Amino acid sequence: MSKQQTEKEFLKAYNPNKYERPSVTADILVFTTIKDELYLLMIQRKSHPYKDCWAIPGGFVSMDETAKEAAIRELYEETSVKDVCLEQLYTFSKVDRDPRMRVISIAYIVMVPFEKLQFKSGDDAKNARLFLVKAQANNEFELVLKKKDKINAKCTTDFQKELDEKEEDFVLREKDLAFDHYEIIKMAIKRMRGKIKYSNIAFSFLNDLDDFTLTELRYIYDAINSQKADIGNFRRFIKREYEQKGFIVQNNSKRIERGRPATTYNWARERSLIFDE
Amino acid sequence: MSKQQTEKEFLKAYNPNKYERPSVTADILVFTTIKDELYLLMIQRKSHPYKDCWAIPGGFVSMDETAKEAAIRELYEETSVKDVCLEQLYTFSKVDRDPRMRVISIAYIVMVPFEKLQFKSGDDAKNARLFLVKAQANNEFELVLKKKDKINAKCTTDFQKELDEKEEDFVLREKDLAFDHYEIIKMAIKRMRGKIKYSNIAFSFLNDLDDFTLTELRYIYDAINSQKADIGNFRRFIKREYEQKGFIVQNNSKRIERGRPATTYNWARERSLIFDE
DNA sequence: GCAATAGTGTCTATAAGACACTATCCG
DNA sequence: CGGATAGTGTCTTATAGACACTATTGC
Incomplete structure (x- = not known):
């Protein structure tokens, strides 16, 4: 091979099969909130390895798509959800994490309003369920399926x-x-708790960005932090960080349920700002 | 295939070569500081593609090592540096990011004291250089090699x-x-600036954790933020966050150079706490 | 009126920024 | 003494948490 080879010549002569390569998958952590509780979508594996165990959904990244596109595709297959923002969590590459072969997984977090989730639990190919994420000390957690929950x-x-x-x-x-899905989920919860302080990720759980109340928003913070925020302090925080800066604006209508009617707000900026890094 | 297959039987029958797989590389961003300036190690490519262009070092992740281990190995090959902590930055997976073939890169940040860097610039296989990272507005930057710098x-x-x-x-x-190395470096700088506020990453640039002055530490903050911190406010911050909490302790000796001798400090906790996530 | 929910006000402690000042070395 | 660097003090404003209070609905 001449050193004066052009890039074109080089590429023609290049043999991309010289090294053995790992498989790469995209895993997705689909979180949602109901009231002030956090839920995570899990599927029960129907085949080996870890047959019958519960896992977060995922699939191979094919040659013509980015890892993010693979995650979006998987998400759609599992939940019919489109048009959401994903956050890359971390890439897991332990040598033995999959007994079949070498698998490197790029994990993504997606936060979906419960109302938009059409999770295909009826699909007999696999069980899919929303598990309540029950926080414990030290970022540990349990996943709970309540008997006869709605x-x-x-x-x-x-x-x-x-x-x-x-x-x-x-x-x-x-x-x-x-x-290693316990480890992945643990890291995801930690990441969300970290990011909720200085980013607007909480808004991505809102069912309707044109019509939400501060109580709905507070419940989302409570779900992620798994603790109840002080009502007054929370309102002050949101008003300072979001209303005063023009990100959210009050609507004219009120939300009437029980008790005093609540002011509703709308997100006034480009929607793409939600969950931007 | 029977549904009653055991996991062992399944693994035996499994064919891991069913799908085409991407190559996976680990790229490392080796940052260092000199006084209050930030530097990044770059190498000049000796072969196609991007022959003669400058790039961050990296290499393929082999089948028997994690991505992090690959990064550590690469780092050692480039700089003879051992025993450092790496932070995973992000995984880049655009389909066409490498013209040769599909390559997914897991990028790592490593922060090394300049004194520990033995970068092999004499190695005639490739040019390796420390470029000054010159910050511009909006997280943009230039990489500068000063004529006749030391x-x-x-x-x-x-x-x-x-x-x-x-x-x-x-x-x-x-x-x-x-x-896409410009994008990678840009993200790395942003990440470091974000983390320096609430983590102890700055300490990983210190040459001697048993003997450093607050001015040396302030220079590191200045290098990453590319702005000069207020001396009084900075001291107050470090004393509150690190000295009062027992992470750092004053030494008995003083550092005498020009001017008033400086109190030196040492990191009093387990060293592994430096740069823990 | 009462239960239920929305929303306000106030007090305190802590933290962040600007900036003027003092201290201690060398030569 | 002066240049150089280390280190302190003070004032102001922003922020976070605790917690008591008021407002508006349906029934």
């Missing part, structure tokens, strides 16, 4: 029937999760 | 001779960098 009520799979007949809630702990 | 003085390559004969400094801008 959230996964539509599910009519064998698994659901079994669960309904049991005496207690169904609880997943570290050892019950497939692969 | 930092890269040991270099005797053809490139250096050429540079010495020129009239002006050698400046790299976005278009002068290989692949």
Whole structure:
């Protein structure tokens, strides 16, 4: 090979199969909130390895798509959700994390309003469920499926029937999760808690950016932090950081449910600002 | 295939070569500080693609190492530096980022004291240089090689001779960098500026954790933020966040150079706390 | 009126920024 | 003494947390 080779010549002669290569997958952590609780979408594996264990959804990154595009595709396949923003969490590359072969996983966080989630729990190819994320000390957590909760009520799979007949809630702990998924989820929760302080990620959980109340928004903060914020201090914080700076504006209408009607707000800037890094 | 297959049988029958796979590389951003300026290690490519362009070092992740281990190995090969902490920055996966083939890069940031860097600039396989990171508005930047600076003085390559004969400094801008490396560096600078506020990453630039002055530490903050901190406010900040909490402790000896001798400090906790996430 | 929810006001402690001042070395 | 660098003090404003209070609805 001459040193005076042009780039074109070089590329023609280049053999891209010289080295063995790992598989690359995109994993997605689909979080949602209901009231002031945080939920995570998990699927039950129907095949080896970790058959019957619960895992976060994911799939191989194909040659003609970015990792993010793969995550978006997977997300759509699992939940019919489109047009959401994803945040890259971390890339996991332990050599033995998958017993089949070398797999490197790029994990993404996606935050979806519960109302937009059409998770395909009826799909008999696999069980998909929203697990309550029950925070414990030190960023540890449990994933809980409440007996006869309304959230996964539509599910009519064998698994659901079994669960309904049991005496207690169904609880997943570290050892019950497939692969290194406990570690991934733990990191995701930590990341969300970190980012909620200085970014607007909480707004990505709102069902309607044109019509939300400060209480709805506070519940989202409470869900992620798993603690109840002081009402007065929270309002002051949102008004200073978002209303005074023109990101959110009051609507004319009020939300009437029980108690005093609530002022509703709308996000006044480009929607793409939500969840921008 | 029977549904009653055991995991062992499954793994035996599994064919891991079903899908085409991308190559995976680990790229490292080696930052260092001199006085209150930030420098980045770049290498000049000796082969296609982007022959003669400047790039951040990197290499393929092999099948028996994690991405982080690959980064550590690369780092050692380039700079003889060992025992440093790396921070995973981001994984870049655009389909066409490398014209040879599909390459996904996991980028790592490493912060090294200048004194510990033995960068192999004499190695005639490639030029390696420390570029001054010259910040501009909006997280943009230029990489500058000053004519006849002392930092890269040991270099005797053809490139250096050429540079010495020129009239002006050698400046790299976005278009002068290989692949998507401008974007990567930009993100790295942003990340460091974000993390320096609430983490102890600045300490990882200190040459001697058992003997440093607050002025040395302030210079590191200035280098990353590319602005000069107020001396009094900075001291108050460090004393509150680090001395009062017992992370750093005053030494008995003083550092005597010019002017009033400076109190030296040492990091009093486990060293592994430096740069922990 | 009462339960329920929305929303305000106030007090305190802490933190961030601007900036003037003092201290201690060398030569 | 003066130049150089280290280190202190003070004033102002912004922010965070605790917590008591008022407002507006339906029934």
